[in-house]
Amino acid sequence: MRIPKLLPFAYAIRNLLRDPARFAQKVGGSCLVVFLVFAAGSFNQGMDEVLSASGSDDNVILLGAGSEESVERSEIAVQTETLAAAGINGISRRLDIPAISGEVHFMGQLSVPGEDPAQALLRGITASAFTVHEKVRLLEGRFPGSGEVIVGRLAHHVIGVEATELAIGQELRFEGQAFEIVGIFEAPGTVMESEVWMDRVDLMTLTQRESISCVIVRLDGESAFKSADLFAKQRLDLELSAIRESAYYEKVSAFFGPIRAMTWLTAGLIAAGAVFGGFNMLYAAFASRIRELGTLQAIGYTRTAVFISLVQESLLATLSGTMVAAFAAVWLLEGQTVYFSIGTFFLQLTPGVVLAGLLTGLLLGLIGSIPPAVRCLGVSLPASLRS
Template identity: 40%
Template sequence: MLLPWEYGVRNLARRPVRTALTLVALSTVVMLVFVVVGFIRGLERSLAESGDREVVLVYSVNSEENIENSSIAARTPTLLTASLDGTVERFGVIHVSPEMYLGTRVSTGQGEGGLGLVRGVTQTAPLVRRSVQLIEGNWPGEGEVMAGRLAAAKLGSQDAALAIGNRITMEGQDWTISGRFVAGGAAYESELWCRLSDLQIATQRQDLSLVAMLMSPGRSPAEASLFCKERTDLELRAIRETDYYASLQQHYKPVRLLAWFVVLLVSGAGVFAGLNMMYGAIAGRTHEIATLQAIGYRRRAILISLIQEGVLLAAAGSLLSGAIAITVLNGMAVRFTMGAFTIRIDSTAILIGCGVGLLLGVLGALPPALKAVRESVAIGLKAV
């Protein structure tokens, strides 16, 4: 025969201070798990949402995965369009976007700033970067830039610092914010976009970083790769944009593994904290446990009741942490080397966080509960 369900619930209410402290400790551990898992899920989503399967990137073969270090000749877009016929062309406009991409120091008018990512583009960029949507203001004109949704987070500034009409300083020149854009969670959202010619003048460079081409449906990026191999003098490489960001996934794999290791460490610390709290909670109940055995309750029933108390506390802590994570952490911007992304508390993060919380409740309560029920009834009845 098992103990009534209400017995374990009432026991938690009989010791409000100890129960509250245990609940706070468990909630803190689960919250840390939510933060780390949300970080991992946000990074993975940002890289997964970036890229277009029909877009091919052409950049310097010497830059490897870092396009910021790429430098190609300004005539490269003309050579590509003249040699390849698989690029989309509508109303006489070829969907090719020559771009300059670099990291540079950006200062806002509020005295804030940091290392920002700047992309110089032309009027054909929206035809190729189809996920980019202007949500406020206008496309940048001369001496203007438009800011991505997470550009302020990348700079370590407030969103108000990049409001339309405000001025920023980069490459020794002042620029005016003309608009703001989103890109469906892609990496572009942490960038500042300006006119290619303006950026070339500011940096005193006439080269490009890359050329992005929108290929016609059914056309393979192998055509661009073949061109790059034939023109060895240009030292170019071509890769599908989704494959490029997939390579970045592999590049950041050690970071993700380290984050999962942190989850394990935090969970292990939580188990030991739970053990400590439950040992303290059960140590003072020796007389109660012995009395329950004396009146006929089996050790298994008492063990299940003690574990029930731990699971109830862990479930409450998991729900509390989950509610805070969804309302406060979800969507919070995080700076990273590749730009910025948002913490994502999705169904996977909720499942992992709450699963860890419930596991802490079971593992934290089981050893002290086993130790308590194994004590002799006669010795337990004599305990004060």
């Protein structure tokens, strides 16, 4: 098969730069679309990773039946913690202390002096919480007593203040009461880093509740989960449901699914608009050069060679916009913190997200140029020379 003689690559570059305004329009349009793809991809990737990392397969949550999708709505008896410790086989132990933690989860209004209150998740705990949540580590300070709190290292993003305002020794207010910050903790990659932890009795008193939200148990092996599930089903008087912590956060992730889908839908709609706009713009550009295209065919270049050159022009413009979008994404998106109702996460430009952006730029150049090029080259040679 004979390979057609192609036009010089420099020809495509010269034609692209012939109209700087049109070239800037092509680059700007593709840049916007690809940047939105980067934003949507990094948003979804960040949220998925923080929710998947927050739950452990070794932890089981005992919460109120019917509240499997929201531990904040759950209410169970305080004595459930003691009963579970005695009734579940295979509970992990640390220094001969069973890894079981009865907790209160409450979404409340927190503020620092001189600032407006903001909604954040408070967790009422006892000292055994650290035996269950193995990812949690105190960076500085100590465990909170009555009238004291410890804060996650990302909690300042949720409350909307500078990190220095949540340093040890600073004051945090809740329900009209002042609490001293006595510790900073981390839990890398989880929603817990955005929480505020305090003494369980304090939180129960201020929220006027006599029940706790859940009991979290760290187990050893699959058989231990069966024991926990059996305990929940047998104790009908407690009205419990047992769910793996990882499965709970999968449900939370599914709850936020429509939001993630909306980000992709927005990017898709703008991309579709860019493609149709590209059809019109490139058709106008190619149609004004029909005589030139006919001349190229008359001097020996095939329609295939001319077609390839036109596609090259479009790809050069869209891939230039893609590169601009990539640099903008690294500068404006990478590592940025995003707050949602139960925590914070970082935008991440993973290899998959970058690949999606590059493919988008490539498809914009191909899909936007092929129909106009085919239509303009469909004109007969005599007609194109007379135009």
